[in-house]
Amino acid sequence: MDRSFVSGAGLGLRRGLLAGLGENAVGQVDFLEIAPENWIGVGGRLGRQLRVLTERLPFLCHGLSLNLGGFAPLDRELLKAIKAFLDTHGIRAYSEHLSACADEGMLYDLMPLPFDEATVRRVAERVRIVQDVLQRPLIIENVSAYARLPGELDEPGFVRAVLEAADCQLLLDVNNVYVNSVNFDFDPAAYLAAMPSERIAYLHVAGHYDEAPGLKIDTHGAAVADPVWSLLAQTYALHGVRPTLLERDFNFPPLGELYAEVEGIRRLQERAEAQRGYGT
Template sequence: MEKKNLAGVGLGLRREMLDQLLPEIPDAVDFWEVAPENWIPMGGRFQKNLQQFTTTQNFVSHGLSLSIGSPDPLDVDFVKQVKTFLDQHDILYYSEHLSYCSGQGHMYDLMPIPFTEEAVKHVVNRVQQVQDIIERPLLLENVSYYAAPGQEMSEQEFTLSVLQESGCLMLLDINNIYVNSINHQYDAEAFLAAMPSNKIVYGHIAGHFDEADDLKVDTHGADVIEPVWQLLQKAYEIHGVFPTLLERDFNIPPIRELLLEVEKIRQIQQLFDKSQQPQRQFV
């Protein structure tokens, strides 16, 4: 497979999938996603196997521990390691969560950034630091959250402010919009429509856990449910078809089952006339 521009349907790559994927990498997947933190410390066979992938396949990178909203100083050494990883594997796009996971130590979870003007300015400054180091655009993902401490603006207003003021791009997570719309009782389609089309590089879709009728937990450990598929179709209606990746982080079924959901993304994309899709120019 010859590398090309990011398009089509993607799948998150986990180390436990390697034995099912090599040496015959399925051509049903147009691009793959890796978390740098899961591969940077690995050597030997794992690095060799990853290199087999990245030399022939399209890849994006989705980080776990940048902690863009943390009150702690930016971990510059870590960002430099990410830059080396991206260069080594010829990966253009590096995305992270619009949240934080450190504060006087690592928290091992994604914490909500307070929706305040002060927090917007803090995140914008750190985004610019990161982009200067990695020499690439940073993509920020709208995240699921379960509390909003110190809230002075809505999630929508906060997200738009960070995107506009920092100059970064966006990873649009469809399941997170659905989960938050239930947990925080807002209109998922209205939130979706407010996002800037010219910032969306690619999207995520995933499953979640139903803790209760009014409490959904973003787990990436289950099949995608029908309302989330419907929201993905609505996203394409509003923003045009964008590359979309299936996330599955645990309870990972055999690859043939994952590819069924990959194919469902493609089927939804094919409902739309490519000749009418806008050319994406990221700003």
């Protein structure tokens, strides 16, 4: 995939932000991202507002329900609807979660996978099928988790193995790395260093909730925490600057506060570019 598909700092578009973003997003954010499942088939005023934005700004799509890690057959009708949506709106790239979210029915959560070679092979085959139907690359995202299933690989090793077996790219969620590092007691910097630079397409940052000592919940309902900002800076130092998107799903502050966080991403990107220019 051409890494110029988007650049800079972006924001996740939610319906609660639609009216405000439609008025002044251009110049404040470099790109937007939506979940296609939340917009397929939406018409009327909301559909028109979305169309205005997709004609003015680069867009990415981040899926919620492909069930890449599940055992149920892939939903071909959903895939066809997603392809039509991506084509209609000129979406620059499409990503999904490296998790399971369905069995006999939709689970409405992102469930962890066993970190083993059998799961690597199964997920890789499902990624290839998705790419064939969509006729475009699929980017996969590392996910937050609150339980571990048996498996011979650690999380970074599993992510790398899927990327290599499927020959696809990574949406590296820095907040998810931090959340899991606390929940499962590992070094987040070592995780970031283990990711293959050549496969990192773009990044996510978000806020989380401190449920208890040693337990973080990935809520996307708060401002980005200082340790995540620090890890984002480390990610740029390790892998170079990548397009980076701020996610916020609820508890929306005034739009100016979200723009300020987006600007914080830009400042880190500019600092990282300057440091690389000086050879430090």
